[in-house]
Amino acid sequence: MHTVISSPTREVVIGPDQPFCVIGERINPTGRKIFQEQLRAGDLSRIALDVAQQVAGGATVLDVNMGVPLADEVELMVQAVTMIQELTDLPLCLDSSVIEALEAGLSTYQGKALVNSVTAEDDRLAAILPLVKRHGAAIIALPNDEFEIPYDPERRLELARKVVTVATTEYGIALEDVLIDPLAMPIGADTSLVIKTLETIELIASELGVNMTLGASNVSFGMPDRATLGAVFLPLAMRAGLTSAIMDARSSELVRAVRAGDLLLDRDPWGGAWIAAHRSQRAAGES
Amino acid sequence: MNQEELLKQMYEATLLGNAPVVLELTNAGLAMGLTPEILLFDSLIPSLEEVGARFERGDFFVPEMLIAGRAMAGALEVLRPLMVATGVEPVGTFLMGTVKGDVHDIGKNLVDIMLEGAGFHVIDLGVQVAPERFVEAIVEHKPDIVGFSAFLTTTMPMFKANMNALEKAGLRNEVIVMVGGAPVTQEYADAVGADGYAADASAAVKLAKDLLARRRSVAVA
Numbered sequence: 001m002h003t004v005i006s007s008p009t010r011e012v013v014i015g016p017d018q019p020f021c022v023i024g025e026r027i028n029p030t031g032r033k034i035f036q037e038q039l040r041a042g043d044l045s046r047i048a049l050d051v052a053q054q055v056a057g058g059a060t061v062l063d064v065n066m067g068v069p070l071a072d073e074v075e076l077m078v079q080a081v082t083m084i085q086e087l088t089d090l091p092l093c094l095d096s097s098v099i100e101a102l103e104a105g106l107s108t109y110q111g112k113a114l115v116n117s118v119t120a121e122d123d124r125l126a127a128i129l130p131l132v133k134r135h136g137a138a139i140i141a142l143p144n145d146e147f148e149i150p151y152d153p154e155r156r157l158e159l160a161r162k163v164v165t166v167a168t169t170e171y172g173i174a175l176e177d178v179l180i181d182p183l184a185m186p187i188g189a190d191t192s193l194v195i196k197t198l199e200t201i202e203l204i205a206s207e208l209g210v211n212m213t214l215g216a217s218n219v220s221f222g223m224p225d226r227a228t229l230g231a232v233f234l235p236l237a238m239r240a241g242l243t244s245a246i247m248d249a250r251s252s253e254l255v256r257a258v259r260a261g262d263l264l265l266d267r268d269p270w271g272g273a274w275i276a277a278h279r280s281q282r283a284a285g286e287s
Numbered sequence: 288m289n290q291e292e293l294l295k296q297m298y299e300a301t302l303l304g305n306a307p308v309v310l311e312l313t314n315a316g317l318a319m320g321l322t323p324e325i326l327l328f329d330s331l332i333p334s335l336e337e338v339g340a341r342f343e344r345g346d347f348f349v350p351e352m353l354i355a356g357r358a359m360a361g362a363l364e365v366l367r368p369l370m371v372a373t374g375v376e377p378v379g380t381f382l383m384g385t386v387k388g389d390v391h392d393i394g395k396n397l398v399d400i401m402l403e404g405a406g407f408h409v410i411d412l413g414v415q416v417a418p419e420r421f422v423e424a425i426v427e428h429k430p431d432i433v434g435f436s437a438f439l440t441t442t443m444p445m446f447k448a449n450m451n452a453l454e455k456a457g458l459r460n461e462v463i464v465m466v467g468g469a470p471v472t473q474e475y476a477d478a479v480g481a482d483g484y485a486a487d488a489s490a491a492v493k494l495a496k497d498l499l500a501r502r503r504s505v506a507v508a
Contacts, residue, residue, distance in 0.1 A: 030470050067440040069475035097441040146415065149390050188349035189393045222349030 003138050003176050003211045005061065005091040007111040012060050012091050014179070014211045014244050019267055020234075020258045021061060021244035023093050023114075024054035025217060027080065028065035039068045044079055051087045058259075059249035062088065063116065064105070065095035073098050077105040085110055093140075093246070099127050106135040113137045116246070117181060120145045120159040129171040138177040139167065140213055143200075149183065151193075153200040156183060160204055176211070179244070180204050184214040187229065188222035194233065198240045205241025213244035216254075231257035238265060290321055294330040297362075301334035304354025306361045313362040323366040324375060327406060331359050335404045339489035352488065353397065356404035363403065378406035379499045382430035382462075384416035386445035391438035394468065394488070398434070401488040402495060418445070418452035425458050431499055434491075435481075437468040446479040463498045467491060 003014040014021045027050050029036045035046050054062055064084060066076035073096060084092060094105040095116040102115055117140040118128040132139045143150065143159035150156050160180045167173040182200040185193035197219075201212060219233050220226035231253050234245060238261045248254055259277060262268040288296070293316050300308040309331075316326050338355040341347035367377070381402050385395055392414050402409050410428050412420060425433060433453075437443045446466050453459045466481045476484030483498050485491035 033472075036472065067470055069440065069443060069470060069472055070478055073440070097439045144390060146388075147390065148414075149392075186349070186393065189353070189397060191350070224348055 001176050001209055001211055003179060005093075005112050005114050005138055007085065007089045007091045010089040010091065014213075016205075016211075016241065016243055017267060018243070019060075019262045019273065020238055020242075021213070022059050022249050022255060022258060023061040023063050023213060023244060023246040024050075024057070024059035024249035025063050025215070025246045026050045026054055026248070026250060027062060027084070028095070029068045030065070036068050039066065039076055040071045044076070044083055047080060047083060048087060051084055054249040055088055055090065057249040057252065058255040059090060061091050061093050061114065061244075063093040063095050063246050065116075066101065067096060067098070073101045074104045077101040078108045081105050081108045094137075099131070102128065103131055106131060106137060109135075114140065114179070116140045117142050118163065120163050125163065125166050129167055129173060132167075132177070133171050133173050138179060139173065140179045140181050141167070142181045143183065151196060153196055153203050156200045157203045157207055160208060160210075164208055164210065179211045179213050180208065181214050182212055182242070184216060184218040184233075186221040186223075187219055194219055198236060201237055201240040201242050211243045212241065213246060214242065216245040216247040227251055227253040230254045234258050235261035235264070238262075288315075290316070290319060293319065293321070294326070297326065297330040298334040298337075301331055301355055301358050301362075302337060304351060304358045306354070306358040309358040310361050310365065313365050317365075317369070323369045323373070326362070327366060327370075331362055331404075332406060335359050335401075335492075338404075339401070339492060342487075342489045349397070353400060356400035359404035360400065363406070367408075377408040378496070379408070379431040380428060381407045381409045381495065382412065382421070382424055382428055382433040383409060383436070384412035384421060384424075384434070385414040385436045385438075386442050386449065387415055387417045388445060389437050389439055389442035390414045391436070391468070394438070395434075395436040397488045398436075398467065398491045401492045405492045405496065407495065418449045421449055422452050422456045422458060425453070425462055426456075430462055431502075432463040432465055432495055434465045434467065437466070437471065440470050443468070443470060443475065446475075446481065450480050463495075463502060465491065465495065465498070 005012050029039055038046055064080050066073050066080055093114040093116050096102050115132055115137050118124050119142045141163040143156040164178050167178050168175050182197055184197050187194050216230055220229040234257050263271050263274045268274055297312040338352055342352050385392055399409050399411050412424055435446050435449055464481045465483045466476050467485055473484050483494045485494045
């Protein structure tokens, strides 16, 4: 299954036989006090640095979240999308729980965007899927509904199946344009949570065969040495069937772990990308 | 083992989150004639305060905070009925819930455990708690503090809806209101008229105690 997203000049293909899709998570004000204040004041300049660092780090897609309390998220999303598309040709993942912000972002975006996200709640599906269809975008769906965030992988599969069915049969969205988020949870809160995520990935890969992405940083929340945890989690998840992650693309430890995973899982023919990365790093070191 | 040694060992065992040992020492302390108040205020609570301090310094991590809180909660299960019987008040009653439209609960549950560990009586209404449900529960349980949790920018506005419901029911001045959750900020808490906001479980406990102490000193004066 191949999901294709794009900017006017670049296409990114997500799929189990493709290099892992690294979605940079950084353009997000949650937990960033200074950035929040800047955005509230209408100052988006910090985004330029976030873009540059993530592009340099090896991101293949950039997530854009403008969820600042007490600010005009719709207007910020429009401005951010315009600005980022002038700075980079990486495709974008428009991230908001505000439907109007998604709508405005999609209208502004040039290319085929990824939308993050919709849940399995009927009213959310009814509000977001028509937008996704109208703009020819792809959508990330979370297997939770208005009652629970399920712990049980079978229940997550059930909700994922519901979204896939509704999106494809009721709204005519192509199956390859629906990505499931198998829900990554903090290992620090309960050490059984990550194995449930891995089991969910395996189940969804075998039962639905769709592409998947998740918020990889959730896993290491509240723990020391987050980079090592992420660098081990990601290849485990890749082996289970994860094809993309929203992650810290500025972390060379994480990005290298993912590229090593590509090679070891036979998604990097003859190790071409792995060797090229090594060579350019060596060249950078020598210069 | 004398009383002082026991209190010290219990402090250490709580710090390490060793629930079976904490429970054992709680029973041993009672058998030795130590009062629940001494066990609580001279060992358990100082230990959990040290856990919070270490967490804030970055020396302790979430699972360590969790197991310490659970170890303490285990001791409290033994101590609370004894304290009720002798007329000792709990630190305070804390009513907690994730707002309507939101089903996230990992962070909220962590705060619950730390509050219980600090001696609060915690009543958790779960997720998807509608404003009227908060109002009913405030009437029923008469908490000192009510905590609203939200994880999404789209569900945070329920804080205001909850505040309005409290106002309408004439309960706003009856309870301290605290808010929290990943996207929440101090500015947002101020804007909805909450009494306090904390960024993590450890800070929430400290703030809850401070707000309660402030309110009680005002009530006395």
